[in-house]
Amino acid sequence: MKRPAPEPVQVVKQRRDAALSKLVHGVPYIRFLGIEFERRGDELTAILPFNDMLIGDPRLPAIHGGVTAAFLEVTAIIELGWSVLWSKIESGQIDPETVDAKHLPRLPKTIDFTVDYLRSGLPRDAYARARINRSGRRYASVHVEAWQDNRSRLFAQATGHFLMPPPDA
Amino acid sequence: MSLQRIDLAKKFIExxxxxxxxxMNFVAVGEGTAEIEMPYDEKLVGDPAxxxxxxxxxxxxxxxxxxxxVVSHPGAPLGTAxxxxxxxxxxxxxxxxxIVAKATCYHVTRSVAFVRAVALDDDRDRPVATATGAFTYGAATSEGGKK
Incomplete structure (x- = not known):
């Protein structure tokens, strides 16, 4: 028996990017802050394009500490949400063609979140990546790093614990 | 004194x-305490469901x-990070x-301020969230100096 030919790379890519976009753009607060996500395979990078309304200290000026915390928390939640969605798409449980905002898997809930402010956030774009250190059936622990011009000079990092949605949600 | 302090605090937030x-709106401010509210807005929703x-x-x-x-603490610097x-x-x-947040700056050293805060909605007996934080305090407050 002949195996079916693999799907063209563009088709696979487009399907995955569309699913990620639905996950991200379905959340009003992520749109409010203007955060976008770029995908390389299963690795995500969050981007916070600079905007004047993100400023917390107009004298420096510097990005608001609350914005930094929110950016890191959004990055952690989407990383976790995407890991759930990705495995459901790859296993065929969810058809990304037909899934809409109402039928996406529920996002994890934050239990606690601790932010270290290492440098002031400069008035320019910021980037962040999250690493899932442990993800069990109920709880997950995630570390997030954020930087601006230089990947090795973090301006903030955070660790948070999250309650995972029930598997059938 | 207290009116002047509220005025300063309002300017701080504005x-x-x-x-x-x-x-965000200032509700109250004391010596090392502050209360700020944030009205519900659909733009801030995190769970569309x-x-x-x-x-x-x-x-x-x-x-x-x-x-x-921190800024309302007696003898505090004009800014903090x-x-x-x-x-x-x-x-x-x-x-x-x-949602209303109430914060207390419960201890300061020459360079650090320690803060506790709580966030409440209409049910004042069951907090939505609590927070603890450390903030810069004193002359070298400006993060710009930490390059």
Whole structure:
């Protein structure tokens, strides 16, 4: 028996990017802050394009500490949400063609979140990546790093614990 | 004195573009304490299925309120920056309700201010979230000096 030919790379890519976009753009607060996500395979990078309304200290000026915390928390939640969605798409449980905002898997809930402010956030774009250190059936622990011009000079990092949605949600 | 302090505190918050973007309002300010509210807004929703406000917006409110408590401390510098902030989320805030944060700067050293804060919705007996943080205090407050 002949195996079916693999799907063209563009088709696979487009399907995955569309699913990620639905996950991200379905959340009003992520749109409010203007955060976008770029995908390389299963690795995500969050981007916070600079905007004047993100400023917390107009004298420096510097990005608001609350914005930094929110950016890191959004990055952690989407990383976790995407890991759930990705495995459901790859296993065929969810058809990304037909899934809409109402039928996406529920996002994890934050239990606690601790932010270290290492440098002031400069008035320019910021980037962040999250690493899932442990993800069990109920709880997950995630570390997030954020930087601006230089990947090795973090301006903030955070660790948070999250309650995972029930598997059938 | 206290009127002047409230006036200063109001100016403090009005000067913060992101506090304006979240429509934060000063409710009260004392010596090392602050109370700030943030009205419910659909733009701030983190879970579209339930309409619950995103934790990040609550963090921004707590951080602003913590900073305001530090700045209102007697003998405090004009500005401050967050060194560390931990937030515990106890329950989702009820959709449609204003969230109010109350922060207390309970100890200061020459260079660090320690702050506790709580976030509440209309049910004042069951906090939505609590926070603890450390903020810069004193002359070298400007993060710009930490290059």
């Amino acid at each position: 000067a913060i573009p992101h506090a304006r973007a979240l429509k 339930t309409g619950v406000i995103h934790g990040g917006a609550v963090s921004a409110l707590m951080d602003t309120c913590g900073g305001a408590a 967050t060194i560390d902030l931990r937030i515990d989320y106890m329950r989702p805030a009820t959709p449609g309700q204003t």
